[in-house]
Amino acid sequence: MxxxxxxxxxxxxxxxxxxxxxxxxxxxxxxxxxxxxxxxxxxxxxxxxxxxxxxxxxxxxxxxxxxxxxxxxxxxxxxxxxxxxxxxxxxxxxxxxxxxxxxxxxxxxxxxxxxxxxxPQDDAGKTRWLERYAAFAAASGIEASNARNAVEAIGSRLPxxxxxxxxxxxxxxxxxxxxxxxxxxxxxxxxxxxxx
CATH class of the missing domain: 3.40.50.150 (Vaccinia Virus protein VP39)
Known part of the structure; x- marks a missing residue:
């Protein structure tokens, strides 16, 4: 693209x-x-x-x-x-x-x-989209715990x-x-x- x-x-x-x-x-x-x-x-x-x-x-x-x-x-x-x-x-x-x-x-x-x-960065929107990201990663073959860890890092460490x-x-x-x-x-x- x-x-x-x-x-x-x-x-x-x-x-x-x-x-x-x-x-x-x-x-x-x-x-x-x-x-x-x-x-x-x-x-x-x-x-x-x-x-x-x-x-x-x-x-x-x-x-x-x-x-x-x-x-x-x-x-x-x-x-x-x-x-x-x-x-x-x-x-x-x-x-x-x-x-x-x-x-x-x-x-x-x-x-x-x-x-x-x-x-979206409001509390509800941020949580919703990060959960969707983790679910997609897990559905794509990433171990669920690794997907959760990635989402935690994205949500807490990135500005x-x-x-x-x-x-x-x-x-x-x-x-x-x-x-x-x-x-x-x-x-x-x-x-x-x-x-x-």
Whole structure:
């Protein structure tokens, strides 16, 4: 889904910033689908960047790797950016700062695709969605006790935000044309654009 959303706007010879590049799975998908795209991959974990290089194999030559955070990324401008399964580790203030830094690095009209845990945060809503997440994990083959432990960790350790707060932060960071493209239990994904 992310690759398709990027491909709507990123030119044939585009340059894409991937914040939270560790592991390299999305980079591999992007690089295989678009042979002329170049990438900047940023992640704070050196071992995860090593894993990403291994995952990409020969495709890794098309990626400039940066160990660190968004401030350590080149200034761009980039034709698109992604931040998958990363923003839910940041509290609202840090999330806004990261989004604003991503926005500053994008060319006019360029897309940003984000996806992370984002679900209602009132007591009843939070409990309901975390229980659903645990039930789905157990139904997918995860041992019930492990699913419960994961839900406990998500609910108590992550600085979770409600979807409407995530959208407000994207707007405050300067993005426009914000569209929800993915919703599955506790996960949400949006595509948003730098002003043209």
């Amino acid at each position: 992310t690759e398709l959303l990027l491909a709507e706007s990123v030119p044939v010879d585009g340059r894409v910033l991937v914040l939270g590049a560790g592991g390299g799975l999305e980079l591999k998908v992007f690089a295989e689908a678009h042979r002329s795209w170049r990438f900047v991959g940023v992640d704070p974990s050196a071992p995860m960047l090593q894993l990403a290089r291994a995952t990409l194999g020969d495709l890794a030559a098309r990626v400039d790797w940066h160990e660190g955070y968004v401030d350590d990324a080149p200034t761009g401008p980039f034709d698109g950016a992604t931040c998958l399964l990363t923003l839910h580790f940041l509290d609202a203030a840090e999330r806004l700062r990261a989004l604003a830094q991503l926005r500053r690095r994008l060319a006019p009209g360029a897309p940003l695709v984000v996806a992370h845990h984002s679900f 979770l935000l409600a979807p409407e707060v995530d959208v407000a932060l994207l707007r405050e960071a300067g993005f426009e044309r914000i569209d929800l493209f993915y919703a599955a239990f506790t996960f949400r994904g949006w595509v948003a654009y730098a002003p043209a």
